[in-house]
Amino acid sequence: MSMRFGLVESSQMVLPLTYPALWVALCLPCLLGVLGAWLRPQRTWPILLAGLPLVASGIVLLMIVEQYGLQRWQLEWGKLTVQLRLNGLSVLLLLLTQGLGLVAALYTPGELRHADPAQRSLERWLWPLLGILISSLSLIWVAADLLTLYVALELMGLSAVAMLLLPGKVEALVAGIRYLLLALVGSLMYLLGVALILGHWDRLDLAGLVQVVEAGPVAWTAAALLGAGLALKAALFPLHAWLAPVHGNAWVPVSALHAALVIKASLFILLQLWSVLIPDSIFAAQLVAWLGVIAIFWGGGLAWRAVELKSLVAYSTVAQMGYLMVVFPLLLGPGISASVQVLAWQGFWLYLVGHALAKAAMFLAAGNLILATGKTSLQGLVGASRQLPLSLLAFGVASVSLIGLPPSAGFTAKWLLLRAMVMQAQWAWVAALLLGTLLSAAYVFRVFRYSFVETSPHYAFRALPPWLDGLALGLALASLLLGLFAYGPLNLLQGDR
Amino acid sequence: MNAAWLPPMALSTSLLAAVVIFALPENAWRWRTGVNLGAALVKLTLVVLLGYRVVEGHRDTFRFPVVEGIDFVLRADALGMMFAGLSSLLWLCTTLYAIGYLEGSPNRKRFFGFFSLCVGSTLGIALAGNLFTFLIFYEMLTLSTYPLVVHRGTPKALDAGRVYLRYTLAGGTVLLLGVVLLYSLAGEHSFALEGSGLEVFLPDYRGLLLLIFALLVGGLAVKAAMVPVHGWLPRAMVAPAPVSALLHAVAVVKAGAFGILRVVYDVFGIELSVELGMTTVLAVAASITIVYGSLRALAQEELKSRLAFSTISQVSYIVLGISLFGPFGTIAALTHLLHQGLMKVTLFFCAGNYAEELGIHRIDELNGAGRRMPLTSLAFTVGALGMIGLPPVAGFITKWYLGMGAVQAGMPWVIVVLVAVSMLNAMYFLPILYRLWFRLGPAHGHGAWPEERRLGHMETSAWLLWPMVATALLSLGAGLFAAMPFSPLGWATAVALGDYLP
Numbered sequence: 001m002s003m004r005f006g007l008v009e010s011s012q013m014v015l016p017l018t019y020p021a022l023w024v025a026l027c028l029p030c031l032l033g034v035l036g037a038w039l040r041p042q043r044t045w046p047i048l049l050a051g052l053p054l055v056a057s058g059i060v061l062l063m064i065v066e067q068y069g070l071q072r073w074q075l076e077w078g079k080l081t082v083q084l085r086l087n088g089l090s091v092l093l094l095l096l097t098q099g100l101g102l103v104a105a106l107y108t109p110g111e112l113r114h115a116d117p118a119q120r121s122l123e124r125w126l127w128p129l130l131g132i133l134i135s136s137l138s139l140i141w142v143a144a145d146l147l148t149l150y151v152a153l154e155l156m157g158l159s160a161v162a163m164l165l166l167p168g169k170v171e172a173l174v175a176g177i178r179y180l181l182l183a184l185v186g187s188l189m190y191l192l193g194v195a196l197i198l199g200h201w202d203r204l205d206l207a208g209l210v211q212v213v214e215a216g217p218v219a220w221t222a223a224a225l226l227g228a229g230l231a232l233k234a235a236l237f238p239l240h241a242w243l244a245p246v247h248g249n250a251w252v253p254v255s256a257l258h259a260a261l262v263i264k265a266s267l268f269i270l271l272q273l274w275s276v277l278i279p280d281s282i283f284a285a286q287l288v289a290w291l292g293v294i295a296i297f298w299g300g301g302l303a304w305r306a307v308e309l310k311s312l313v314a315y316s317t318v319a320q321m322g323y324l325m326v327v328f329p330l331l332l333g334p335g336i337s338a339s340v341q342v343l344a345w346q347g348f349w350l351y352l353v354g355h356a357l358a359k360a361a362m363f364l365a366a367g368n369l370i371l372a373t374g375k376t377s378l379q380g381l382v383g384a385s386r387q388l389p390l391s392l393l394a395f396g397v398a399s400v401s402l403i404g405l406p407p408s409a410g411f412t413a414k415w416l417l418l419r420a421m422v423m424q425a426q427w428a429w430v431a432a433l434l435l436g437t438l439l440s441a442a443y444v445f446r447v448f449r450y451s452f453v454e455t456s457p458h459y460a461f462r463a464l465p466p467w468l469d470g471l472a473l474g475l476a477l478a479s480l481l482l483g484l485f486a487y488g489p490l491n492l493l494q495g496d497r
Numbered sequence: 498m499n500a501a502w503l504p505p506m507a508l509s510t511s512l513l514a515a516v517v518i519f520a521l522p523e524n525a526w527r528w529r530t531g532v533n534l535g536a537a538l539v540k541l542t543l544v545v546l547l548g549y550r551v552v553e554g555h556r557d558t559f560r561f562p563v564v565e566g567i568d569f570v571l572r573a574d575a576l577g578m579m580f581a582g583l584s585s586l587l588w589l590c591t592t593l594y595a596i597g598y599l600e601g602s603p604n605r606k607r608f609f610g611f612f613s614l615c616v617g618s619t620l621g622i623a624l625a626g627n628l629f630t631f632l633i634f635y636e637m638l639t640l641s642t643y644p645l646v647v648h649r650g651t652p653k654a655l656d657a658g659r660v661y662l663r664y665t666l667a668g669g670t671v672l673l674l675g676v677v678l679l680y681s682l683a684g685e686h687s688f689a690l691e692g693s694g695l696e697v698f699l700p701d702y703r704g705l706l707l708l709i710f711a712l713l714v715g716g717l718a719v720k721a722a723m724v725p726v727h728g729w730l731p732r733a734m735v736a737p738a739p740v741s742a743l744l745h746a747v748a749v750v751k752a753g754a755f756g757i758l759r760v761v762y763d764v765f766g767i768e769l770s771v772e773l774g775m776t777t778v779l780a781v782a783a784s785i786t787i788v789y790g791s792l793r794a795l796a797q798e799e800l801k802s803r804l805a806f807s808t809i810s811q812v813s814y815i816v817l818g819i820s821l822f823g824p825f826g827t828i829a830a831l832t833h834l835l836h837q838g839l840m841k842v843t844l845f846f847c848a849g850n851y852a853e854e855l856g857i858h859r860i861d862e863l864n865g866a867g868r869r870m871p872l873t874s875l876a877f878t879v880g881a882l883g884m885i886g887l888p889p890v891a892g893f894i895t896k897w898y899l900g901m902g903a904v905q906a907g908m909p910w911v912i913v914v915l916v917a918v919s920m921l922n923a924m925y926f927l928p929i930l931y932r933l934w935f936r937l938g939p940a941h942g943h944g945a946w947p948e949e950r951r952l953g954h955m956e957t958s959a960w961l962l963w964p965m966v967a968t969a970l971l972s973l974g975a976g977l978f979a980a981m982p983f984s985p986l987g988w989a990t991a992v993a994l995g996d997y998l999p
Contacts, residue, residue, distance in 0.1 A: 346564065385650075386604055393519070405640060405669075406633035412564060415629075415677065422681045434670050441666050448643070449659065454603075454650025484569060487562045 001275035001331060004345060004494075006070050006087030007144065007207045018064055018071055022084070024057035025094060025138050029101065033131020036105075037124050042113075044106050044467060051102040058095045065091045066492065072144070083144040083205045088492035089349060090141040093268070096353055097141070100260055100360050101134040103471050104253035107364060110468045111252050114371050119167045126166055126251070132159040133257065140265045146194045146204040149269055153190065157183045157233060160262050163254045164246055172249035179242050182232055186266075189229030196222045197277075209276050223277040223284065227270060234266035236288075236325060237295030240318045244302075247314040252367030255310070259317050259363060260356040267324060267352070274332055285329040292325025293432045300439035304446070308376050309366050312443060313359070316402065319440065320355050323417075324348060326429050330420050340420045346490045347416030353489075354409025354479050358401035361475035365395035368468050372461050384451040387461045392451055394472035399444040401479040404437050409482035500550065501559040504571035504624045507543040507581070510536045511588070511617035518610040526605075530596055533609055537589040540620070544585045547573045556689065558626060566685055569633070570626030574689070575992045576762070579831060579985075580755050581623035583838050586971075587747055588616045590964040594846055595739035597960020598853060608648055608737075614641035619748045622755060627687045628676045628764065631756065635672065635720075638752055639665040645740045646733050657732040664729040668719025672756075675712030678705070679764070688763040695769055703773070706765075710775050713760045721753030721816065722809045724786040731805040738849025741801060746808050746841035751834060754815040758830065767822050780820035784914045786813040791921035800848045800860055803925060804841070807884060810918065811837045817911065818899055824993050826902030829895050831989035836891035839972040840883040846965035847877040854957040856948025860929055865938025869946075870956040874933045876969035881926040883972050886919050891975040894986055 002008075032050050041047050064071065064086075071086040086094075108130075112123050136155035143149045161183060165176040198204060200218045213219055235243040243263075247255045278284055299319030306312035330336060330344035368391040373380045385392055401408035414433060421430045482489070514536035521528050550557060551573055559571040573581075595612065599605050618641055621634030639662075647658035679686065682705060683695060698706060715726075722730040730750070734741055761770050761779075770776050790810025797803040814837070818830025850873045851857040851866060867874035883890030896915055903911035932938075939946050952958035979986040 342565075385607065385644075389519070389607060400640065406636045411633075411636075415567075415673075416564060418673075418677045419681055422677055430674070434674060437670055438666060441662065445643075445659070445662055449647075449655055452644070452647045452650050452655060452658070455652070484563060486564055490564055 001279050001341075002206070002210045002272075005089065005206075005272050005275060006085045007210050007272075007276065008070070009207050009211075014071060014073055015064060015068060018061070018073075018086075021057045021060040021064070022073065022086075022142075024053065025061060025098070026135055026142075028054050028057070029131040029134035029138070030128070031131070033128035036127025036131070040124060040127075042109050044109060047105050047109070048102075051098075051105065055095075055098050055102060058091070058098045061086060062091050062095060080147075081145070081205070082148050083207070084142045084148070085144040085207075086142050088494065092349070092353065092489060092492060093141040094138055096356060097134060097137045097261055100257060100356065100475075101130065101137075103360065103364075103475060104257050105130060107253045107256075107367075107468065107471050108251075110465060111367065111371075114462075115167075115251070119169065122166045122168060126163065126254075129159045129163045129166075130257075133163065133262070137261055137265055140269065144206050146197065146206070150187075150190060150194060153233070153266070153269065154187060156262060156265060157187065160254075160258055164250045164258070166254075167249060167251060169249050171245070175242070175245035175249060179246050182242050186229040186232040189225045189232075193222045193225035193229065196225065206272070206276050213277055215278070215280060219277045220281075223274055223281070226273050226277070227284065230266045230270040230273075234263045234270065234321065235318060236267070236321055237291050237298060237318060240295070240299070240321075243318060244311045244314040247363075248308060248310050252363055255314075255367075256360040256363035259314065260360040263317070263321070264352055264356060267321070271328075271331065279332060280334045282329075282333050285332040288325045288328040289429065292322040292328070293429070295319060295322030295325060296432055296436040297439065300436060300443060303443040304439070306443070307378065309370060309378055309381070309447070310363075310376065312378065312447070313362050313366050316440065316443065317359060319436065320359070320402065323414075323433065323436065324351060326432060327351075327417060327420075329426070330417075330424060336424070340423050342494075343416045343420035343423070346493055347413045347420060349493055350409055350416065350482070350486055350490065351413035354401055354413055354482055357475050357479035357482065358398045358408075358410065361394060361398035361472050361479060362402065364468070364472035364475065365391050365398060368464055368472060369395065371468075372464050374462065378447060378450050381447065381450040382453045384461075385448075386454070390466070390469040390473065391464075392448070394469060394476045395447065397473065397476035397480055399447075401476070401483070403440045403444055405441075407483045408480045409486065410479070412483040412486050499555070500557045503543065503547055503550070503557045504559045504573055507540055507547060508571065508617060508620050508624065510540040510543065511613045511620060515610050515613035515617065518606060518613060521606065523604075523606045529606065529609060533592050533596070533613070534589075536613065537585070537592050541585045541589055544578070544581050544620075548578045548582060551575055551578050558689075560626070563629070567629050567680070568627065568685065570630050570687065571621075571624045572626030572687075572689060573624060575988075575995065576758065576831070577623045577625075579834060579988060579992065580751065581620055583751070583835050584616060584619040584623065584748060587743055587838060587842055587968070590842065590968055591739050591743040593960055594742070594849070594964040595737075597958045598737060598739055598849060600958075600960070604648065607644060611641050611644045612740075615645065615744060615748060619752060622752050626689065627685065628679065628759075631759065632669075632673060632676055635752060635756065636669050638749060639669055642744055642749060645744065646736045648737055648740070649735065651735070654735045657729075657735045660732050661729045664719050664726060668716045668726065670716075671712050671719075672716025675709050675716060678712065679709050682706075682709070686764060688759060695765060699769070699772065706769075707773055707775070710760070710765060710770070710773060713764070714757055714775075714779070717753045717756040717760065718782075719753065720749055721757060721812055722750050722786075723782060723813055723816065724789045724809070727786070727790070727809045730809055731802055734801045734805045738801075738845060738852065741805075742842045742845035742849065746804075746845055747838040750808060750812045751838060754812050754834065757816055758819060758834075761819050762827075771822050776820040776822050779816055780908065780911065783813040783817040783820060784911065786810065787817065787914060787918050788921075791918050791925070795921060795925045798859055798861070800851065800858060800863070800929075801845075803860065803929075804844050804848060807922075807925070808841055811841065811884065814895060814899065818895075818902065821899070821902035821906040821908065821911070823902050823905040825898050825905050827993040828986070828989050829898035829902055831992055832898065832986050833895040835985040835989075836883070836895055836972065836975055839968055839975060840880045840890070840892060843876050843880040843965060843968040843972055844884070846961070846968065847873050847880065850957050850961050850965065853961060854950060854952055855946040856950075857946065860932070862947055863929060863932045863938070864936040865933075865940045865943070867933040868938075868940035872956060872962060872966060876965050877933065878930055879969045879973055881930055883976070885922040885926055889973070889976045891972045891979075891985070893976060894979055
């Protein structure tokens with residue numbers, strides 16, 4: 001498993017071209033953020049122009065990985081050593097982060113223009129925070145030692161909390177402070193775990209740890225501490241209660257990035273660390289899987305009963321993370337055949353990426369609907385299908401992927417996961433996955449049911465600039481097409497790259 | 498020579514049309530009509546071309562890998578072309594009809610956009626070259642039909658939409674499970690293989706094969722509206738008449754029936770299906786559906802509901818034909834796929850015309866309508882007689898071949914079912930014809946029509962009239978000229994004798 005994360009010792013020379021691309025990918029977002037705070041862009045084209053070099057760096061790195069395979073860097077500052085590695089998986093996630101970050105940045109001027117002026121006093125700070133968030137996420141995907149991971153995780157968490165606090169509403173402050181406290185608790189547990197590992201094995205680089213870690217109380221305790229801390233940050237059931245209130249009051253692009261990437265980053269670290277520490281554990285993976293089954297139904301049920309549009313989308317995240325949790329026993333543990341593990345591995349990441357795209361699209365579309373109708377509840381959508389066809393179409397296409405209906409990344413991923421589960425004869429999880437699909441269809445179609453109502457008086461809707469809908473629709477279509485054209489990305493995910 | 502571009506191009510005509518229609522503004526009536534009709538004509542041409550190439554012996558195939566070991570395959574074969582031809586031809590007729598029917602009503606852009614998506618999905622189902630591809634388009638059909646069912650936005654329509662989704666999504670999930678199990682057992686399985694290749698699993702995995710068959714057919718039966726999973730169809734009749742006509746009488750239910758055809762003939766193979774004992778189960782289930790649908794139709798007082806229950810009954814003739822596992826049964830099944838589509842579309846067009854022109858929804862309001870709307874009533878008569886199975890209308894051929902197939906398969910009880918159901922058909926259609934032609938009504942000065950509108954110079958608007966006349970003539974022609982080489986019967990015979998002899 002750890003090999004699939006690219007955690008291998010290799011003596012391969014690093015290509016000189018990779019350094020500039022790597023530095024651009026890691027540092028440019030921060031620089032652009034500072035620039036944004038200074039210039040406060042009101043239009044989309046400067047943002048687009050500024051984002052292009054960033055995405056270009058990601059594409060260069062992608063081409064390098066495709067051509068030459070796994071890349072590793074070791075940076076030393078005095079006694080401090082930073083280990084970085086880039087394999088197919090991390091480059092895919094890096095590109096996803098850059099793409100979603102760019103879309104969120106493009107959406108921001110439109111959101112701010114329509115926001116309540118009272119909430120805009122701090123809007124200047126959104127840009128640097130966004131930059132730090134993208135940088136730290138990028139660092140998480142490439143970091144290969146526990147200390148760098150910790151720094152990146154903290155940076156990401158703090159910038160995310162700060163972004164959620166920016167609207168300055170009382171509810172946002174309450175939810176944000178609660179999130180901050182929980183995130184700090186999570187960090188503390190993570191640090192304890194790291195301290196344990198450092199004390200016992202005296203090293204922090206993951207590739208080295210793979211060699212020396214042996215199963216035993218220390219590994220289990222460390223895995224439990226790290227796992228609990230990260231599960232809290234990833235809003236894994238039952239530690240999810242902070243999630244929905246946070247989204248209810250945040251700005252739309254912030255919610256989109258948070259649901260799409262921030263919580264996924266914690267899950268990424270969790271799976272990576274467990275694959276190092278407890279690759280053969282049965283109990284931990286089973287526990288996560290059963291919690292995942294509960295999450296699918298609990299989160300789905302909450303979404304089904306949600307009154308507000310945004311909380312519906314947020315609760316659906318809880319359920320969707322459940323699907324990813326259910327895959328854990330097919331990835332970790334003894335006696336999993338290689339073919340099952342390949343299917344599960346591919347399905348897991350395809351699901352994660354597909355969900356990131358779809359969920360971001362859904363938040364943007366929901367934001368458009370709320371901006372245009374001026375109402376935050378599902379009831380407020382009455383008659384929207386006539387007035388806001390594009391926003392609804394974006395929402396619909398995103399929900400196709402979210403439910404997991406073909407042709408979408410959600411469907412292809414579910415297909416892979418189902419096959420892995422059938423081959424492993426895990427019928428309980430097959431049932432959970434299929435019933436969960438029906439449940440998500442049930443809560444998503446509530447939105448459409450309201451929007452198709454024609455018999456009520458028509459409200460006045462605000463006209464939105466078409467590119468706001470375009471951004472949401474673009475993301476949704478990307479998530480849809482990824483399902484059909486998954487062959488290339490999945491090939492890149494194989495561990496030997 | 499493999500013209501790989503041809504299947505995706507035929508498919509993309511309706512998908513592109515949908516995109517363009519969504520992009521056009523709501524009031525761009527002329528542009529939308531132009532795009533609709535242009536795409537329908539182009540698609541019909543491409544499908545005819547594909548059919549011609551199939552006759553020539555080509556099997557145009559387009560494929561690319563989706564994940565390791567699973568391909569997205571579009572492939573034109575003889576069986577698929579039957580369904581593709583039906584849906585393309587009727588798309589043209591129904592589009593014309595829908596343009597007239599929806600004139601002046603709101604949300605036409607949404608309607609025509611999703612309508613094109615639906616028809617695109619049907620073509621995808623017809624051209625799908627393996628179960629994975631089939632599943633993709635099958636679910637697309639479910640999703641793109643929902644906005645059409647709830648089109649009117651009334652509470653009744655919204656409830657019908659909810660019921661529709663419950664049934665079809667649950668059916669789709671069952672189907673998905675079956676397909677995943679099949680792929681896990683046997684790997685990628687193309688419809689193109691000679692024989693099923695599944696026989697090797699029979700000794701060791703008999704139970705699993707039975708389960709897979711049950712899941713696949715059970716999932717498909719939801720769309721084919723077989724009893725007891727037929728509940729969505731009568732409710733979905735709240736949709737506008739063109740939707741009922743094309744989608745619920747033809748596309749959606751036929752997608753289910755066509756899927757069962759594929760599963761029995763191309764996935765399991767008829768021999769293995771007989772070996773598993775599933776054909777008898779299918780025959781019994783189909784017979785129950787046929788009788789039940791007819792009995793319920795008898796009790797309906799609304800015209801569209803009666804037609805809906807009649808659809809439930811008629812579609813299962815296809816399943817019955819499959820289960821008779823002989824050439825005659827196969828021919829009956831394939832022919833009925835086309836004939837029932839033509840006749841049922843005609844009947845629904847007529848029902849829509851009565852509703853639009855005279856405001857008639859209930860059967861007892863039809864008295865004397867033959868005098869007011871002679872062409873519509875003639876078309877209705879043709880369709881109804883065809884459904885009963887009177888020569889020379891197309892429906893007769895199906896019943897004849899079904900009977901012969903039953904004798905051949907050694908299931909004489911099927912003939913009893915057929916005779917009984919023909920009686921029932923007559924019992925629920927003939928009173929309507931009697932009312933149309935022989936009872937005195939508003940046209941003779943007795944009472945008034947519920948809501949009369951004069952939509953055109955003739956008995957109703959030309960948009961509504963001529964598509965209906967065309968489909969009525971086609972149903973008549975399919976029966977009269979059944980012996981010609983490219984009639985539905987001729988094509989079905991070629992398919993059955995060429996590929997599907999057990």
